[in-house]
Amino acid sequence: MPTIEAIFVIFIGFAGGLAVGTGFIAFLVVLGVIPRLTQLTKTMKWIHAYEWSAVLGAVVGGWMSLRNSVLYTSKYWLIPIGLFHGVFIGMLAAALTEVLNVWPILAKRIGVADKIVVLLMAIVFGKVFGSLFHWIYFIDH
């Protein structure tokens, strides 16, 4: 490949990565998952380490999926990975309903402010059940 084309391709790749990376971080920031985690665990001073963890996670994930790396290790590693993956998506989903102001309006409209936890559980169980149903049954049909 001539040098000029190589430089061009490198530039395009870099620009694309930059756009996706900033978008990803902006998404995380808007939903406020990291501040919520530090608040829960009272580890505000480690916030920079958390930033690096998100960045490194994105880079390693991107690298491994693009390079088709294979680790050839035990399949039981998938259990903690799946759990963390789920907690992360769950927090994103919870944060998303929050941004959309669903709860206060729902509680006001149907006047069940004191039963809101029960309604929250409806969503939680709905997600867990829907997800299990999807993977175990729905995929085959």
Place this chain on the structure above:
Amino acid sequence: MEKTVFVKLRHRVQVKPNATVSIGDISQLIGNDRHTIERLKEIPLYRIQPSDKNIVILDVMRVVDAIVHTDASLEVQTIGPAQTIIEVIYKKRKFSLVYFLLVWLLLFIGSGMAIMNFHEDVSMQQVHQRLYTMITGEKIDKPLLLQIPYSLGLGIGMILFFNHVFRKRINEEPSPLEVEMFNYQQSLDQYVILHENKESMRRIADD
């Protein structure tokens, strides 16, 4: 100083229909002379009309006006909010179990559907199959070893975000949900204060 009365309006007061609201109902009063204070608290300010529906706003100016009219020698100092929101409680809304169960089911099925659509939308099945291959080197159609912990984690993550499990143990800070409810109530209050209070706006066509 001797004749000063400090007035602080309450933010929100609930009353019964057709009640008469007195100064003591909607505000705290402090002054040197206990007797005067007790007398001032009894002054009726407003009688709830059926046409008021369920929100009435009373301005602090009304309270000052009533106090000054009773005893012109008093000096009134106001502290805190400038108006009180009076909520007329008609009858306790009966809590219907059927209604509640319907909403519960709606949310349950709706969120289940939403998560399935999300999985399809981002092709999560392929991602999981790929991840399985990345870790173990084997190809598999249904990587349930990854997907079942994932599904459980989904619920844990949501509960964690709203902090309902460890509420007492971890800290006393309000959960995001409580803050959100508070903000929403604040905005509603702000709105009714401006829109239900005839004194706060003056339009050209008013006369």
